[in-house]
Amino acid sequence: NKKDYFEPFDLSEVGSAPCDDSSNLVQPLLIGLSCAARDAAINAATNVFTVSANGTKHITEIVFDDDGKIVAGYHKHHLFPTEKKIVTPGPFNPTTFELLGRRWGIVICYEGIYPSVSGDWSQLDALSKAGAQAFVWSVGGTEGTLKSYALKIAKKYKVQVLATEGYD
Numbered sequence: 001n002k003k004d005y006f007e008p009f010d011l012s013e014v015g016s017a018p019c020d021d022s023s024n025l026v027q028p029l030l031i032g033l034s035c036a037a038r039d040a041a042i043n044a045a046t047n048v049f050t051v052s053a054n055g056t057k058h059i060t061e062i063v064f065d066d067d068g069k070i071v072a073g074y075h076k077h078h079l080f081p082t083e084k085k086i087v088t089p090g091p092f093n094p095t096t097f098e099l100l101g102r103r104w105g106i107v108i109c110y111e112g113i114y115p116s117v118s119g120d121w122s123q124l125d126a127l128s129k130a131g132a133q134a135f136v137w138s139v140g141g142t143e144g145t146l147k148s149y150a151l152k153i154a155k156k157y158k159v160q161v162l163a164t165e166g167y168d
Contacts, residue, residue: 006057009050011073019068030062030070038068043099045136047108049087050075057087061106061138063097072097072106077123080110094126105132105159112137112163113149124157134160 007029018027019034029048037044043065050060058075065071075090076083095106105127112135115121127135135153139146150161 006049006051009048009060010052014070014073017067017069034064034068037064037066041066045138047138058090059083059087059108061108063099065099071099074106076108076111078111078114094123094130096127096130096132102133103131105130105135107135107137109139112139112153116149116152124153128157132159134162137161137163139163139165
């Protein structure tokens with residue numbers, strides 16, 4: 001059942017290239033994403049439902065370079081209320097990475113909206129302080145409000161916001 005599927009992943013895997021391990025049968029999604037990035041010679045950032053070795057389930061952003069190597073991994077910290085029934089929030093760990101000659105900050109879905117509704121901008125503040133020149137933000141189901149939130153973030157932090165929007 002796809003709704004129950006969580007890919008095994010630990011943040012210690014940053015730096016690895018799952019595509020290079022053809023004997024790995026427990027991470028088919030990571031291997032597929034890694035190989036797709038490598039084979040197409042593209043960089044890719046994607047959300048994956050993951051499970052840590054201790055059984056903790058997360059929503060995780062994983063960034064691959066054009067060689068299929070994992071350059072960043074981040075467990076979503078600010079969960080949408082309905083997500084709390086399924087996954088555990090990651091620690092407060094605003095994450096940036098270097099790619100394409102710039103420093104990027106990772107924002108997952110509700111985390112880009114959360115500051116406007118809560119008044120807590122600490123995550124985005126930390127990304128900015130870490131030198132993020134742009135934010136990569138994957139979003140699902142914002143029903144047309146993505147642009148207004150992205151513009152607000154871009155103006156406040158003087159960064160570019162590369163956002164993708166998807167629906168279930």
